[in-house]
Amino acid sequence: KAGVTQTPRYLIKTRGQQVTLSCSPISGHRSVSWYQQTPGQGLQFLFEYFSETQRNKGNFPGRFSGRQFSNSRSEMNVSTLELGDSALYLCASSLQDSYNEQFFGPGTRLTVL
Amino acid sequence: ELKVEQNPLFLSMQEGKNYTIYCNYSTTSDRLYWYRQDPGKSLESLFVLLSNGAVKQEGRLMASLDTKARLSTLHITAAVHDLSATYFCAVGANQAGTALIFGKGTTLSVSS
Numbered sequence: 001k002a003g004v005t006q007t008p009r010y011l012i013k014t015r016g017q018q019v020t021l022s023c024s025p026i027s028g029h030r031s032v033s034w035y036q037q038t039p040g041q042g043l044q045f046l047f048e049y050f051s052e053t054q055r056n057k058g059n060f061p062g063r064f065s066g067r068q069f070s071n072s073r074s075e076m077n078v079s080t081l082e083l084g085d086s087a088l089y090l091c092a093s094s095l096q097d098s099y100n101e102q103f104f105g106p107g108t109r110l111t112v113l
Numbered sequence: 114e115l116k117v118e119q120n121p122l123f124l125s126m127q128e129g130k131n132y133t134i135y136c137n138y139s140t141t142s143d144r145l146y147w148y149r150q151d152p153g154k155s156l157e158s159l160f161v162l163l164s165n166g167a168v169k170q171e172g173r174l175m176a177s178l179d180t181k182a183r184l185s186t187l188h189i190t191a192a193v194h195d196l197s198a199t200y201f202c203a204v205g206a207n208q209a210g211t212a213l214i215f216g217k218g219t220t221l222s223v224s225s
Contacts (some may be wrong), residue, residue, distance in 0.1 A: 043215035056210040
């Protein structure tokens with residue numbers, strides 16, 4: 001069974017630009033969550049999508065947004081990039097329930113110059 | 114607001130010795146997870162603990178959950194170099210959905 005895939009794996013952008021990251025969950029998984037990992041703040045929850053609806057949202061500014069498609073693939077978008085947005089962005093998929101195990105993708109390393 | 118604290122944050126271990134990592138969380142939750150992360154890699158799921166008193170073991174690692182004390186432990190038996198990594202505990206935010214609140218991680222270094 002294929003795991004969670006994320007594209008691109010690496011990205012370099014400049015301040016003020018916007019970026020879109022993609023996540024394909026494990027086949028059959030309907031929930032996709034996004035996390036930001038930085039050395040200073042650690043792993044922080046961004047948002048979760050389930051059946052094309054945002055089910056939960058973390059404490060991030062509105063520049064961070066996401067969506068989920070009918071095939072459960074998800075994208076997250078960051079507009080007006082800031083230096084502090086440089087991070088590893090991880091997505092995780094799970095079947096559907098809060099109690100299901102979450103499986104993480106390899107991440108997208110975003111560098112903002 | 115749910116907070117998750119791990120300690121220690123760094124652990125230098127000798128091969129063959131036993132160690133314990135502690136994970137405390139601040140508000141009620143009914144699910145706790147342990148993950149491993151190798152440098153430059155993603156998170157690998159180790160254990161899912163869903164009930165008070167749950168204990169799970171895999172190889173040299175054993176995890177337990179005490180929901181009344183809001184405490185989980187990850188016990189390492191007879192450490193080996195391959196266990197060198199960063200270990201995270203994560204607690205389910207007490208709401209519908211799969212949001213996890215992570216601890217800051219414990220970086221283990223096992224030397225002979």
